[in-house]
Amino acid sequence: MGGIPTIREVAVAADVAIGTVSRVLNGHKSVSDDVRRRVLKAIKKLKYEPDRVAQSMRLGVTRTVAFATRDISIPGFGAIVNAAEEALRSNGYTLLLAMTDERKERELNLLRIFQQRRVDAVIMATSSEDDTELSKRIRSADIPIVLLDRENPLQLDAVTLDHRRGIRAATEYLRGFGHTRIALLTGNPSTRPAHERIAGFKEASSHLGKHANHSIIRTGAFSAEFGFREASSLLSGATRPTAIIAGGMAMLAGVLQAVRARGLKIPDDVSVIAGADSDLAALATPSITAVRWSGTDEGRMAVQLLLNRLGNRSAPVQRVMISTELIPRESCGPPTR
Amino acid sequence: MGGIPTIREVAVAADVAIGTVSRVLNGHKSVSDDVRRRVLKAIKKLKYEPDRVAQSMRLGVTRTVAFATRDISIPGFGAIVNAAEEALRSNGYTLLLAMTDERKERELNLLRIFQQRRVDAVIMATSSEDDTELSKRIRSADIPIVLLDRENPLQLDAVTLDHRRGIRAATEYLRGFGHTRIALLTGNPSTRPAHERIAGFKEASSHLGKHANHSIIRTGAFSAEFGFREASSLLSGATRPTAIIAGGMAMLAGVLQAVRARGLKIPDDVSVIAGADSDLAALATPSITAVRWSGTDEGRMAVQLLLNRLGNRSAPVQRVMISTELIPRESCGPPTR
DNA sequence: ATGAAAGCGCTAACAT
DNA sequence: ATGTTAGCGCTTTCAT
Numbered sequence: 001m002g003g004i005p006t007i008r009e010v011a012v013a014a015d016v017a018i019g020t021v022s023r024v025l026n027g028h029k030s031v032s033d034d035v036r037r038r039v040l041k042a043i044k045k046l047k048y049e050p051d052r053v054a055q056s057m058r059l060g061v062t063r064t065v066a067f068a069t070r071d072i073s074i075p076g077f078g079a080i081v082n083a084a085e086e087a088l089r090s091n092g093y094t095l096l097l098a099m100t101d102e103r104k105e106r107e108l109n110l111l112r113i114f115q116q117r118r119v120d121a122v123i124m125a126t127s128s129e130d131d132t133e134l135s136k137r138i139r140s141a142d143i144p145i146v147l148l149d150r151e152n153p154l155q156l157d158a159v160t161l162d163h164r165r166g167i168r169a170a171t172e173y174l175r176g177f178g179h180t181r182i183a184l185l186t187g188n189p190s191t192r193p194a195h196e197r198i199a200g201f202k203e204a205s206s207h208l209g210k211h212a213n214h215s216i217i218r219t220g221a222f223s224a225e226f227g228f229r230e231a232s233s234l235l236s237g238a239t240r241p242t243a244i245i246a247g248g249m250a251m252l253a254g255v256l257q258a259v260r261a262r263g264l265k266i267p268d269d270v271s272v273i274a275g276a277d278s279d280l281a282a283l284a285t286p287s288i289t290a291v292r293w294s295g296t297d298e299g300r301m302a303v304q305l306l307l308n309r310l311g312n313r314s315a316p317v318q319r320v321m322i323s324t325e326l327i328p329r330e331s332c333g334p335p336t337r
Numbered sequence: 338m339g340g341i342p343t344i345r346e347v348a349v350a351a352d353v354a355i356g357t358v359s360r361v362l363n364g365h366k367s368v369s370d371d372v373r374r375r376v377l378k379a380i381k382k383l384k385y386e387p388d389r390v391a392q393s394m395r396l397g398v399t400r401t402v403a404f405a406t407r408d409i410s411i412p413g414f415g416a417i418v419n420a421a422e423e424a425l426r427s428n429g430y431t432l433l434l435a436m437t438d439e440r441k442e443r444e445l446n447l448l449r450i451f452q453q454r455r456v457d458a459v460i461m462a463t464s465s466e467d468d469t470e471l472s473k474r475i476r477s478a479d480i481p482i483v484l485l486d487r488e489n490p491l492q493l494d495a496v497t498l499d500h501r502r503g504i505r506a507a508t509e510y511l512r513g514f515g516h517t518r519i520a521l522l523t524g525n526p527s528t529r530p531a532h533e534r535i536a537g538f539k540e541a542s543s544h545l546g547k548h549a550n551h552s553i554i555r556t557g558a559f560s561a562e563f564g565f566r567e568a569s570s571l572l573s574g575a576t577r578p579t580a581i582i583a584g585g586m587a588m589l590a591g592v593l594q595a596v597r598a599r600g601l602k603i604p605d606d607v608s609v610i611a612g613a614d615s616d617l618a619a620l621a622t623p624s625i626t627a628v629r630w631s632g633t634d635e636g637r638m639a640v641q642l643l644l645n646r647l648g649n650r651s652a653p654v655q656r657v658m659i660s661t662e663l664i665p666r667e668s669c670g671p672p673t674r
Numbered sequence: 675a676t677g678a679a680a681g682c683g684c685t686a687a688c689a690t
Numbered sequence: 691a692t693g694t695t696a697g698c699g700c701t702t703t704c705a706t
Contacts, residue, residue: 017693052453054683073415097434116389253616285622354677391699
């Protein structure tokens with residue numbers, strides 16, 4: 001009584017039964033205009049707000065969706081989350097955000113938390129697609145899960161990115177300048193964005209004879225640190241690559257740093273392509289050629305799949321691929337050695 | 338029975354009363370070892386996970402905190418949210434994220450949603466500090482609110498940033514090169530980060546005579562678009578500024594774009610300072626001098642204040658200011674006209 | 675140490 | 691058209 005008003009207080013104030021208040025709240029037909037008015041007035045007077053927790057409990061749905069991502073501070077993820085939150089909110093859902101830090105323990109832990117909180121669905125990019133424990137936990141979670149740029153487990157809905165085509169285009173673009181010693185830096189090949197990039201990279205070189213193909217592939221992580229480390233080691237080697245593809249969302253910063261630390265000029269000494277677009281790529285001097293896609297579409301589509309799934313739990317698996325395109329800028333030119 | 342197991346099923350499986358299961362779950366002392374073992378076994382066997390929704394309902398606390406920000410895709414906000422989520426999670430809380438889009442309607446709407454969802458507290462940066470309707474709603478929300486880089490309403494806890502000192506240092510730094518025609522671009526002066534930047538800017542010029550001070554201040558928004566628009570107009574004017582300070586998180590990109598579009602060189606034609614650090618500032622060529630602070634500290638501190646408040650609702654208002662520093666890089670030099 | 679039961683705020687099924 | 695009530699899953703008080 002002193003605290004937050006409940007439906008009961010509204011009922012008393014309007015002199016009706018609580019069931020009637022509930023009916024008004026939920027727009028049921030069979031309520032007389034007079035009663036409806038009285039109830040509405042009482043609601044306004046008491047500043048009553050329905051308790052979504054109680055509703056969740058009663059209804060068995062929370063209208064809450066969890067979004068688990070590696071690290072929201074990575075440029076690019078923000079746009080996805082932004083779009084997802086907006087799509088979710090306009091459908092009456094609320095977004096719950098959690099960082100996985102790309103650590104399996106955390107993911108497992110988060111899955112439990114999501115389960116306990118009874119979220120209606122989750123959107124996530126797992127750290128690995130072939131860890132059996134993780135896969136098992138994911139499949140046995142009886143919450144709909146939409147994978148983000150992952151395709152395993154296969155029975156899950158997923159929105160993926162066409163990295164393969166993007167990196168193939170990037171590689172062909174570099175070959176067009178005459179590059180043969182091209183390095184691709186990317187993440188753990190057990191995740192889709194890494195192995196698809198590798199696939200696209202190889203496809204672009206498949207017509208080449210063994211002797212003409214001096215491709216270098218370094219895998220490990222999608223991070224800026226990894227990009228810096230690998231680019232540094234590559235660039236200081238005797239037969240350094242004439243072009244580098246930074247195959248990760250956050251990787252470009254590390255690669256640029258390494259290039260700069262070695263006093264090299266882009267594109268004169270080394271050509272660079274970013275596997276994901278960003279402010280940095282667009283506004284660096286020289287600007288960096290990049291593989292681009294719409295993070296907004298990605299986030300929106302994930303929510304779309306989710307909503308579909310929530311509407312029909314037994315519908316067939318949904319798979320949507322977001323297209324990518326190469327945005328040529330100033331960071332590529334012919335090799336000079 | 339077919340679905341998710343409840344405490345009741347665990348009780349049946351362990352052949353005890355549900356109250357006893359609850360006691361085991363919550364680590365109460367008075368449970369015999371034998372019973373505890375049986376209960377634990379039943380929990381494991383059934384893969385029982387306590388329902389946090391039911392707990393919330395019973396306990397009147399959700400262990401959920403809402404974070405409302407303008408746009409999570411703005412570089413800089415990610416780090417804050419990241420830090421906040423981590424701090425929150427390690428304290429058993431879950432983060433609920435929502436975008437305000439810097440629109441009052443949305444903020445009002447979000448406040449309602451947060452109230453309905455019975456979040457325990459909210460962290461937010463409001464779009465305005467002097468809108469009476471918004472202020473009233475905020476003060477009347479009976480949820481603890483921690484302001485982020487805002488200081489009104491005054492009765493709220495807040496973590497603020499020392500923009501004043503940062504911009505004063507930036508301005509003095511530019512004056513040290515001999516600049517007199519310096520432009521400050523920043524957001525709506527009704528918000529703290531804008532008026533504090535303006536204050537710092539003015540402080541750095543206060544010793545100057547009227548005739549020697551050709552400062553230009555343009556306010557409106559913190560966005561890249563605003564930065565682009567204002568920098569463009571300033572740069573194409575007859576008496577263009579010799580230095581520009583981009584006083585907003587997302588603004589640098591717009592300013593750099595404008596400079597580039599006019600074919601101007603930094604720092605030869607115009608010196609540039611960013612009011613917030615970013616990958617872009619650090620790795621642009623030339624790299625951009627920036628006012629820097631720790632977003633991680635900012636996010637963590639907000640959570641700290643929240644936790645304190647939750648521990649004592651009637652404690653005095655808490656105010657913490659995060660320090661800033663100027664990171665000199667390559668984007669500033671003497672004016673050349 | 676453990677069981678029984680009330681009750682958190684709500685919706686929906688059942689009465690009238 | 692409206693009132694009454696069971697019950698969602700849990701914690702806690704009160705018995706024993």
